[in-house]
Amino acid sequence: MPAALKTRFAPSPTGRMHLGNARTALFNALLARSAGGTFLLRIEDTDAERSRPEYLEALVEDLRWLGLQWDEGYGVGGPAGPYRQSERDPLYGALLEKLIEKGVAYHCFCSTERLQSVRRAQIDRGAPPRYDGICARLAPAEAQRRLAAGEGAALRFRVPPGETVAFEDLVRGAQRFGTDAIGDFVVRRTDGSPSFFFSNAVDDAAMGVTHVLRGDDHLSNTPRQLLILAALGWDAPRYGHLPLILDESGAPLSKREGSLALATLREEGYRPLALLNYLARLGHHYGDDKFKSLRELSEDFHAESLGSSPSRLELGQLRHWQHLALASEPPDALWEWMGEGVHRCVPPALRGPFVDALRGNVLSPVEARDWAHRLFDDPPALDSSSREALAAADPGLFPAALEALARSPLDYHGFVAALRTRTGLSGKSLFRPLRAALTGTHEGPELARLFDLLGEDRLRARLRAAALTHQDARR
């Protein structure tokens, strides 16, 4: 029986999650689900300096909010724990010792200063910056002596010269790297903590991860990790490298917090599925453009449909998916989503009609709240376009509207018909000032729905106010 497919998301808690991370997590989750496999969450907090507990919390919260459940790992447990790298030192220690015994790892006593000046000199002379191998040639006895004397040392992996590391990338296809292009790299820092190359590779293997979808920036790290695993005699997972995501200006997404932080988007009211539908199509192709549930997203996911060229973020596209996400939301959920500001402002009896009227016309709770205030706060704030519309209105319009309203207060169509015959106005000259008088702005949901929402008293008051504004403007 073939081993079940297992994917992972392995973030380091050094910052807030952004769209790039989120997509990596999503693709791994989708790949696992599409194959009935396992999706695992591992926390890579080996960098004590930059890892922070609050980022860890935020990470978990972001993932949960997105709806990406993990079946194994941090917070839920599993057979291969612990799932925080900071708790896995015993395993790393034993494995590192094994590498030393085999002679594939050696102690390096070089100071950061020396390493830096060597690197600078290499670059100046046009050579690739690589470790020059001073400590690789140290006699073991000499290394032992310096260690015993209390000298600090990092551990480096001895990269075999003249070999080729080949692997089949899940998205890029066949890859080959010559080991001569790779310098001996650090697998354990002087402070005793394992490096990314090491802990990341070793944990994937130890946790039974079979498929790794990760950022493009790891492509040239892959041969190092393959070398480590081979030295240990372990099977490596299959790697697939996703093209980077660029921001709207074409620059690579950075880890810095910004408008693209997931948390920001969430606060702005974006629905998780809007984000997921958008992200799933950045670098992956579905055969259709339909809005999909998480389940459909994974059912239709195919690793072969992963693209290999970088894609650029565009909020306009995200808004499109938000639109579709909201359209598929049941009324109660939409009402919840609109938030406190709306709940306080909209009369309970009008809750349903309000949601119906607004659906399709707003993309965020802030917009919904603005409409709630626009409709139920008196007097409504007039924007400049509606002031103009009021000033330019036919002088007979508002008096006639008041009369028409008195005659058919609960019937929008009757009201409009009466108004038309009475004033002879129609089209823009009728509706622009009417909309301005009633809502204070020039665009929005269907006027008929708003008419019902406003109610007779408010309609009368607004028409009266408009008549006065109109006169003032003319004077």
Added chain:
RNA sequence: GUCCCCAUCGUCUAGACGGCCUAGGACACCACCCUUUCAAGGUGGCGACACGGGUUCGAAUCCCGUUGGGGACGCCA
């Protein structure tokens, strides 16, 4: 600098085996329809194979080069 990756409408992308591509879809944009208004909705339009060489009866698709963008070369991940 060295090695590696990428290159189709403004954006996301379709494009196995070269012909079915006068390059398809979606977002945006524009127009029209609907609604006696705007928005929403419907229909349609605009719009791209980075450049230069090859190979071939035929290339977006294969090869080479150029240009552009990105990544790696860290005791960051």
